[in-house]
Amino acid sequence: MDDDRDRQNDTDAARALAVAGELRVVVSRLKRRLREQADVGDLTTSQKSVLLHLEREGPATVTMLARAQNMRPQSMGAIVSTLQVAGLVNGAPDPSDGRQTILSLTPACRDMITAGRAAREDWLFRAIHANLDRQEQEQLADAVELLKRLAAS
Structure with missing residues (x-):
């Protein structure tokens, strides 16, 4: 059995x-x-991942995005800069800490x-x-x- x-x-x-x-x-x-x-288009996997994170989780700083993607803030800064130039992400000063920039998706994105x-x-x-x-x-x-x-x- x-x-x-x-x-x-x-x-x-x-x-x-x-x-x-x-x-x-x-x-x-x-x-x-x-x-x-x-x-x-020509977005990299990392760029797509950042856009999807911002869409799912809402606005974030470069540091928050870097932490979420397990990368250095400097590397994330380069990704975010490319996305800003492409008109997919925009930044605004953090109301609670003016040294930080809060990133969000543009309407076009x-x-x-x-x-x-x-x-x-x-x-x-x-x-x-x-x-x-x-x-x-x-x-x-x-x-x-x-x-x-x-x-x-």
């Missing part, structure tokens, strides 16, 4: 490992396809982020609608719920 249980556990573990590998590959492909739908998300969602909608029948769309909806549980674990 224990041998049967051990074999089943081994089979379940092997299946979970195989699914994990396939899921990683599929999610990577999907992320790549979504990125292709709304290219944000917010529009760019919104348009990018809309383009990615539109592509995904069209791909789902064109390639999956009603039953498959329901299966996908169920799978999304499972992915949410995985992401929250």
Whole structure:
């Protein structure tokens, strides 16, 4: 009896490992396809990360951004300067400490982020609608719920 249980556990573990590998590959492909739908130009990964941080967390100083991104303030200063020149970030004096500058997204940057998300969602909608029948769309909806549980674990 224990041998049967051990074999089943081994089979379940092997299946979970195989699914994990396939899921990683599929999610990577999907992320790549979504990125292709709304290219944000020549921004580096670090620049995109700063913009997304400012969007999610709100205005911040260079020091706060550097800490959040695990980098030196000098390196973050260079990233922020590039984003300011591109018109994506602006700065204002910190009301509580005039030596600090509070950085925030410009309206143009917010529009760019919104348009990018809309383009990615539109592509995904069209791909789902064109390639999956009603039953498959329901299966996908169920799978999304499972992915949410995985992401929250």
